[in-house]
Amino acid sequence: MHPLRFIEFLTLKFHKHFLFLCVNALFAGEGDIADFTLDNGLKVIVMEKHAIPVVSINLWYDVGSHDEWDGIRGTAHLFEHMMFRGTESIPDGDFDRLLDEVGGDNNAGTNNDHTIYYERLPSGKLELVIKMEADRMQNLVLNQEILDTEREVVHEEERQRSADPISKLILKFMRNSVPEGHPYVETPIGIMEQLDTVSVATCQAFYDMFYAPNNAVLIIVGDVDPNNTKSLAETYFGPIPPSHNLPPDPDLSVPDREEKITLLEKSSFDIPVTFMGYQIPSAKHEDIQALEVLNSILSGGESSRLHQRLVRKDKIALFSAGQTFTRKGPGFFLYFAFYFPHVKPQKIEATIIDELTSIKLNGVTDHELTKARKQLLAEKVFQRYSAGSLANSLGNAEMIYGDYHEYEKEIERFSSVISADLQRVANSYFNDENLMVMHITPEDLTFGKKLLMRIASIFVGG
Incomplete structure (x- = not known):
């Protein structure tokens, strides 16, 4: 192993164990x-x-x-x-x-x-x-x-x-x-x-x-x-009788999509918006942590790939963000961008897909992975300072997994995500047949507003 790689490996191990030590210290003598x-x-x-x-x-x-x-x-x-x-x-x-x-x-x-x-x-x-x-x-x-x-x-x-x-x-x-x-x-x-x-x-x-x-x-x-x-x-609670007519859980499964869904909408909002969503599995699926790390790399703040590409480099958007929307059944991996009226919605869609394709082909850098993983792990650790957040995490684990002990494995799951996982999930889910797009354009945008927005686009990203 190259010396620099070895140092980086030790650094990653240190951060991982440091976060575990933080959690252990936080609950030392309590948290049973x-x-x-x-x-x-x-x-x-x-x-x-x-x-x-x-x-x-x-x-x-x-x-x-x-x-x-x-x-x-x-x-x-x-x-x-x-x-x-x-x-x-x-x-x-x-x-x-x-x-x-x-x-x-x-x-x-x-x-x-x-x-x-x-x-x-x-x-x-x-x-x-x-x-x-x-x-x-x-x-x-x-x-x-x-x-x-x-x-x-x-x-x-x-x-x-x-x-x-x-x-x-x-x-x-x-x-x-x-x-x-x-x-x-x-x-x-x-x-x-x-x-x-x-x-x-x-x-x-x-x-x-x-x-x-x-x-x-x-x-x-x-x-x-x-x-x-x-x-x-x-x-x-003890004297309350149970329900004897609870219905069976509904079937939440969905068939694989066969083609991309495109929705074209008009809105009174003055700025065009594009939403892009890829269908992803249940919140308890083993790929969810990798998808959340990948989302942080793609849309987690101003240093994220999509912000840097859409807002800073190409200067075609005002703002972009994303979220992994998870639930008991299938969820979706959502991206959206607010952009300038002179920009074609197809350009926004193509640029986002280009960034996703880059990850599918080349993966992410070690720096991106380390930064995203550290940010998510820090969020999970600091959430545990709050009794309310802990109660919510325990309830969510019990309801989604059927076992509240799963919440204890959350930090370990994020810590174990590696670059190959991100490339694998990108190739698994970021495909045209798994994509739904909604392009929203203003119903009536006057020439004056268009001109002002065009001038503003010159200065965005500077």
Whole structure:
């Protein structure tokens, strides 16, 4: 081995082991994880983290938009709102008020696969949250007034999205990323015409089916005692009966694409945009870490390949970025660029493909790999300082892999990515038949705006 190569090898090994030492030091004497499952099927994961007297709670329900059927599209997201409207013992508005009084906060989110409820508060008030979450798992009040009010809130969200021309087209892009009839074909916001016909009885049936202990995972991270936490979970969640009519998981597989999909759209946005998405496998697939490292090289900041090529060198774009969009089923590897009106969209597409082809043929440099891997590893390490991030990582691993211990292997997976992996995944996924492109051009761009943009393009990238 060449001496310089050997020094570089030792440097890489040092960085890898240094990051592992950081993680070990961070959790020295704490961070022990315990888990147990109640008789009704609720799995509880508890991580001790005693640095500060705070606790983060995640309650994951295994229900998302992919579980909906035709006629109720948007109901999973609707429930994210209705779950805050109160129970028989905790009136409407008191959930937020009670948390606020003890210095806590909360939020929720719905995606294709799951619905998640989050709380963060002083660890001495853990019982309050466990009691309230158990209460609304079983005793949520559902009536016509609540349904109508929260349905209008969702309508307002949809109106705001529709008013943003780019957001509206991104949703269309996502819908077209899977075949018609696939469980992912509708985004969590749903179809307003269907949501308008959903009845209280349908909502009650949906709630009884999916909001049950055997369809949920409770994650608690912070300054807590596992034995006390188990006792609280048994006291409040233990009496809740399981759901006996959970449907089987939907089939999320997709056939291989046979040809490129191209969508041509008009928008009131003044700047043309191109989105390019390559279909990639499930979040638990062994190629995902390599794809994330590759995405960092291609679009991770101003030194990335695409920014340097599109913005700095060729000066044809104002901005470019990318993301690996992963989920329980197939996801996509997304790139987009905002560019000047005088530039043809085909030029943007061809330039991005040229950069991807270069990696397919020649791979990446050792410097690019080292930098991207270090950045991603640092992000993963620093996320572990936060109880909230830890709870989210544990929940995601449990829901995606079926085993929360997989989160512990995350750093090792990123550390083991090598240059050959990046070239292999580039050749596996960056192919025309696996590509979907959306070119968005302005509906009406005046001569004056075109001229100003043309002048601006002269100075971009300097």
